[in-house]
Amino acid sequence: MSTFETSPRETNAEAGPAKSAETARSGKGKVAPRPGGSESKTGEIPSFDITVRLRRYDPEQDTEPHWEDYHVTAHGTDRVLDALHKIKWEQDGRLAFRRSCAHGVCGSDAMRINGRNRLACKTLLKDLNIDKPILVEPIKGLPVEKDLIVDMEPFFAAYREVMPFLITKGAEPTRERIQSQADRERFDDTTKCILCAACTSSCPVFWTDGQYFGPASIVNAHRFIFDSRDSGSDLRLEILNDKEGVWRCRTTFNCSEACPRGIQVTKAIAEVKQALIARKF
Amino acid sequence: MSDQAPGASYAPALETPRSPYRRSKSTRTNWELYGWLFMRMSGLALIVLVFGHLFVNLMLGEGIHQVDWGFVAGKWSSPFWQVWDLLMLWLAQLHGTNGVRTVINDYAERDATRFWLKMALYLATTIVIVVGTLVIFTFDPCADPNSTLEICRTAGANVPTITD
Numbered sequence: 001m002s003t004f005e006t007s008p009r010e011t012n013a014e015a016g017p018a019k020s021a022e023t024a025r026s027g028k029g030k031v032a033p034r035p036g037g038s039e040s041k042t043g044e045i046p047s048f049d050i051t052v053r054l055r056r057y058d059p060e061q062d063t064e065p066h067w068e069d070y071h072v073t074a075h076g077t078d079r080v081l082d083a084l085h086k087i088k089w090e091q092d093g094r095l096a097f098r099r100s101c102a103h104g105v106c107g108s109d110a111m112r113i114n115g116r117n118r119l120a121c122k123t124l125l126k127d128l129n130i131d132k133p134i135l136v137e138p139i140k141g142l143p144v145e146k147d148l149i150v151d152m153e154p155f156f157a158a159y160r161e162v163m164p165f166l167i168t169k170g171a172e173p174t175r176e177r178i179q180s181q182a183d184r185e186r187f188d189d190t191t192k193c194i195l196c197a198a199c200t201s202s203c204p205v206f207w208t209d210g211q212y213f214g215p216a217s218i219v220n221a222h223r224f225i226f227d228s229r230d231s232g233s234d235l236r237l238e239i240l241n242d243k244e245g246v247w248r249c250r251t252t253f254n255c256s257e258a259c260p261r262g263i264q265v266t267k268a269i270a271e272v273k274q275a276l277i278a279r280k281f
Numbered sequence: 282m283s284d285q286a287p288g289a290s291y292a293p294a295l296e297t298p299r300s301p302y303r304r305s306k307s308t309r310t311n312w313e314l315y316g317w318l319f320m321r322m323s324g325l326a327l328i329v330l331v332f333g334h335l336f337v338n339l340m341l342g343e344g345i346h347q348v349d350w351g352f353v354a355g356k357w358s359s360p361f362w363q364v365w366d367l368l369m370l371w372l373a374q375l376h377g378t379n380g381v382r383t384v385i386n387d388y389a390e391r392d393a394t395r396f397w398l399k400m401a402l403y404l405a406t407t408i409v410i411v412v413g414t415l416v417i418f419t420f421d422p423c424a425d426p427n428s429t430l431e432i433c434r435t436a437g438a439n440v441p442t443i444t445d
């Protein structure tokens with residue numbers, strides 16, 4: 001697996017012209033049928049060798065986590081998740097990480113890649129600096145169970161605490177609960193959350209104090225606080241007015257930067273703060 | 282590779298990075314809300330107070346060369362500057378203390394460390410506020426009997442003992 005090419009590595013930006021020049025020289029037409037064997041070069045997508053530096057921890061063997069390097073040949077279309085798959089399937093089957101849909105919807109594979117929280121399935125290798133090892137660690141602030149798997153229970157406990165469900169008052173309407181487009185738009189941004197914990201585990205306050213609700217809980221509270229159909233916002237605001245609630249936010253914007261769904265997390269937290277102040281005065 | 286028999290004692294799992302999540306009690310006060318608001322309000326006030334202070338002391342008149350005992354005595358003979366400096370002292374102290382309090386809350390990991398750091402902080406703040414306030418209101422420009430200040434000479438001529 002660890003064969004390094006000596007030729008200069010292709011980056012994706014140069015791939016187009018370089019590829020056509022190469023094919024022109026070699027006289028191979030693009031439309032030429034691919035030879036039936038397995039020696040085809042995967043549709044001529046540029047490939048490159050990368051080093052993935054993984055934070056490994058096996059509770060049955062290790063006393064503490066350590067870094068390990070893996071060499072992988074990857075293609076320009078590959079994501080970090082593909083590299084992890086290659087390592088797990090071809091080099092070390094003991095490697096443990098979570099992933100379900102592998103397309104940025106389920107939120108299972110949030111991890112710390114080159115020091116930033118991202119989804120492994122949405123991070124293209126070509127967007128990272130492949131001249132250096134690519135660092136992949138579990139997300140911070142939650143107890144590591146094995147390799148890249150952390151215990152998400154504290155995260156979900158905080159999530160449950162803000163009561164992330166519709167609370168209504170009065171008789172149930174005979175038809176659906178109608179909401180205007182403008183009212184729906186009010187909390188649209190925070191409906192996008194996939195609970196991957198990338199924001200919460202990027203928050204420096206959460207790293208040192210696990211009692212802090214964390215950005216994800218506040219985002220999901222925001223989703224109901226500003227929902228015109230919901231009447232439990234007072235309860236939720238009271239919970240977030242806690243010593244460990246929104247006031248612990250230091251607006252470092254780590255969460256907004258980490259969110260794979262592009263939710264303006266810090267803005268949502270600020271709106272909850274404003275709602276609290278407006279309620280008080 | 283593993284030759285670990287099932288049921289053998291495994292190495293303990295990694296310790297939780299910090300105290301586990303437990304929130305049974307709710308702080309039903311608006312203390313943190315007021316603290317947050319105070320930081321913003323006092324910050325705005327301090328911009329005016331501090332830059333006003335710097336402008337009057339360093340830009341008007343002879344600038345830095347005018348600042349001496351007499352200059353301070355002159356300023357504090359006016360209730361306006363007494364109130365100005367008092368506000369500046371209290372707001373800056375409380376603003377700074379609240380800031381350091383949040384830093385301690387964020388970074389002190391053990392409860393005892395957090396408690397004692399905050400106690401030390403509050404003690405320091407109290408001392409500075411009390412001493413500072415005392416100075417502003419009990420400042421005596423003629424404390425030095427050999428004072429050459431005009432105000433002391435005239436006052437000394439009329440009233441031999443100053444009991445201010």
